[in-house]
Amino acid sequence: MENLTVLVPFYNEENTIYASVTKLISSLKLERVILINDNSNDTSEKIALELTSKYDFIELISSKENLGKGASIAIGLKNSESDFIIVHDADLEYNPTDINKIIDAIPDNQKEKVVILGSRFIGDIKRENIYLRTYLANKLFSYLFSIFNKFKVTDVATCYKLISKDIYKNINIEKNGFDFEIEILAKALKQCTFYAEIPINYKGRSYKEGKKIKLSDGFRYLKAILFEYRK
Numbered sequence: 001m002e003n004l005t006v007l008v009p010f011y012n013e014e015n016t017i018y019a020s021v022t023k024l025i026s027s028l029k030l031e032r033v034i035l036i037n038d039n040s041n042d043t044s045e046k047i048a049l050e051l052t053s054k055y056d057f058i059e060l061i062s063s064k065e066n067l068g069k070g071a072s073i074a075i076g077l078k079n080s081e082s083d084f085i086i087v088h089d090a091d092l093e094y095n096p097t098d099i100n101k102i103i104d105a106i107p108d109n110q111k112e113k114v115v116i117l118g119s120r121f122i123g124d125i126k127r128e129n130i131y132l133r134t135y136l137a138n139k140l141f142s143y144l145f146s147i148f149n150k151f152k153v154t155d156v157a158t159c160y161k162l163i164s165k166d167i168y169k170n171i172n173i174e175k176n177g178f179d180f181e182i183e184i185l186a187k188a189l190k191q192c193t194f195y196a197e198i199p200i201n202y203k204g205r206s207y208k209e210g211k212k213i214k215l216s217d218g219f220r221y222l223k224a225i226l227f228e229y230r231k
Contacts, residue, residue: 003083003111004031004103004162009072010048010090011038015210017090018047021058024088027096028103030057031082036072037062044090070180074173083111086162091205094118094159098200102162105196111164113193115185117153118160123199130204134213141221145182148230151189154197157181157221167191178213179220186229 006024010017017035025033035048035058045062052058061075073087084106088096102116120127121139129135138157145156157178167188175183189195205211 004028005080005082005085006030006033006099007036007073007076007080007085007087008033008090009036009038009069009076009087010040010044011066011069011072011212012040012042012044013090013210014040014042014044014047016092017044018051020088020090020092021051023092024096024099025055025058028100032080033058034076034079035060036076038068038072039063039066068176068180069178070173070183071176073180073184077168077171077173080165080168083165084114084162085165085168087159089159091210093203093205095201095203098160098198099162101198101200102160105198106162107194110194112166113191114162114164115167115188115192115195116162117155117185117197118158118162118200119155119197120158120200120202121154122197125199125201127202128204129202130206134204137218137221141182141218141225144222144225145185148225149186149189150231151195153185153189156185156225158200160200161185161188163188164192175220175224177220178217179224182221182224183229186224186231190231 142156171187
């Protein structure tokens with residue numbers, strides 16, 4: 001898709017970033033990919049530089065300090081001018097071929113006020129959710145978010161949130177951590193005129209493999225839903 005920018009934030013993903021990004025660019029036509037290095041201390045940045053030298057539509061932005069995923073996305077947004085923007089994690093948990101399905105759901109000739117989520121909880125796709133507690137927490141957060149924001153959302157924590165540029169540019173991201181997912185979705189839904197969810201694949205990784213979300217992040221999610229970002 002020529003009017004799509006994909007943001008790829010990463011922190012210490014030397015084992016997966018090359019495979020994740022190459023799978024991304026082989027899955028769909030892209031206008032621009034922005035890699036955002038959140039001050040990794042492994043070889044992730046070196047691998048990212050190899051990708052930028054190989055593909056002229058890939059750009060690397062590096063932070064001089066570890067700021068968190070939300071802050072990394074905010075940095076990427078400041079450098080994005082495509083009609084639509086989506087985030088792709090560098091951890092191989094998501095299948096970028098699903099982005100094509102999300103793109104296909106965009107209404108014809110509509111470039112503004114669009115929010116489309118890739119949901120890991122709808123459809124008849126077989127997924128690998130390694131941790132039951134994470135699965136149940138996501139279901140609970142989505143249920144509560146739906147009540148407090150008056151939008152039926154089945155997967156608030158999904159990485160795949162395609163949002164039109166006009167909405168993103170009107171969002172000031174305040175959260176630096178994973179709870180930015182709640183913030184950005186709540187603020188985006190208040191502006192959109194078209195909203196949809198598309199079933200996507202998912203293969204969760206273990207903490208041994210590098211999964212980063214923690215129990216404390218779950219409490220931050222809950223706080224954001226109950227007290228900070230509600231309609």
